Amino acid sequence: MYKNLKVLNHPLLQHKLTLLRDKNTNSKDFRALVKEIAMLEGYEVTRDLPLEDISIETPICKTKSSVITGKTVAIVPILRAGLGMVDGLLNLLPTAKVGHIGLYRNEETLHPVEYYCKLPLDVEQRTVIVTEPMLATGGSVLAAIKLLKSHGVKDIKIMTILSAQQGVDAVLKAHPDIELYTLAIDKELDENGYITPGLGDAGDRIFGTK
Numbered sequence: 001m002y003k004n005l006k007v008l009n010h011p012l013l014q015h016k017l018t019l020l021r022d023k024n025t026n027s028k029d030f031r032a033l034v035k036e037i038a039m040l041e042g043y044e045v046t047r048d049l050p051l052e053d054i055s056i057e058t059p060i061c062k063t064k065s066s067v068i069t070g071k072t073v074a075i076v077p078i079l080r081a082g083l084g085m086v087d088g089l090l091n092l093l094p095t096a097k098v099g100h101i102g103l104y105r106n107e108e109t110l111h112p113v114e115y116y117c118k119l120p121l122d123v124e125q126r127t128v129i130v131t132e133p134m135l136a137t138g139g140s141v142l143a144a145i146k147l148l149k150s151h152g153v154k155d156i157k158i159m160t161i162l163s164a165q166q167g168v169d170a171v172l173k174a175h176p177d178i179e180l181y182t183l184a185i186d187k188e189l190d191e192n193g194y195i196t197p198g199l200g201d202a203g204d205r206i207f208g209t210k
């Protein structure tokens with residue numbers, strides 16, 4: 001077990017994950033569940049955001065109370081399935097900036113290739129939460145981490161819904177400095193690279209494509 005791996009076993013999250021796994025869950029419900037999961041998962045992912053005390057006045061008296069300090073957070077979905085988790089996180093962090101990373105798989109080399117990258121200008125000063133519902137081989141997440149580090153980002157948290165052991169090992173062995181959040185780790189990938197038992201193609205199920 002890695003100390004920077006957090007497998008979130010809260011009953012609400014596990015219940016919603018089962019609904020996502022069910023092939024009879026339609027796109028509308030799948031999308032809503034992904035959003036709810038992102039919000040609940042975000043509660044854990046933001047647990048160590050720095051606080052500072054400020055002076056305020058309650059209706060009763062002057063006092064000091066805590067607020068989140070600093071430049072805080074950028075949310076960076078990996079296109080396209082990562083988009084499904086953005087709104088849930090924005091519910092918690094309405095002032096977060098949102099960057100985007102687009103990657104496609106070169107069918108010959110099977111390596112991810114960047115086709116789009118737009119990040120907040122001050123991204124290196126922020127905690128970056130990367131959203132990617134499915135961590136399969138780890139290829140896309142590794143490429144995203146490399147890209148973010150090349151922009152000077154030091155504080156990276158990867159938020160997935162479902163992972164394969166292979167992807168977890170690939171990411172955390174290469175980058176012991178990042179944090180990885182997931183709801184479950186399935187044992188295998190099938191011959192097409194799908195997590196098994198998994199939940200199918202997350203992008204297709206979020207957006208209703210095939």
Ligand code: URA
Binds near residue numbers: 081194
């Ligand atoms: N991406 C998906 O959407 N599903 C998988 O099972 C693996 C990668």
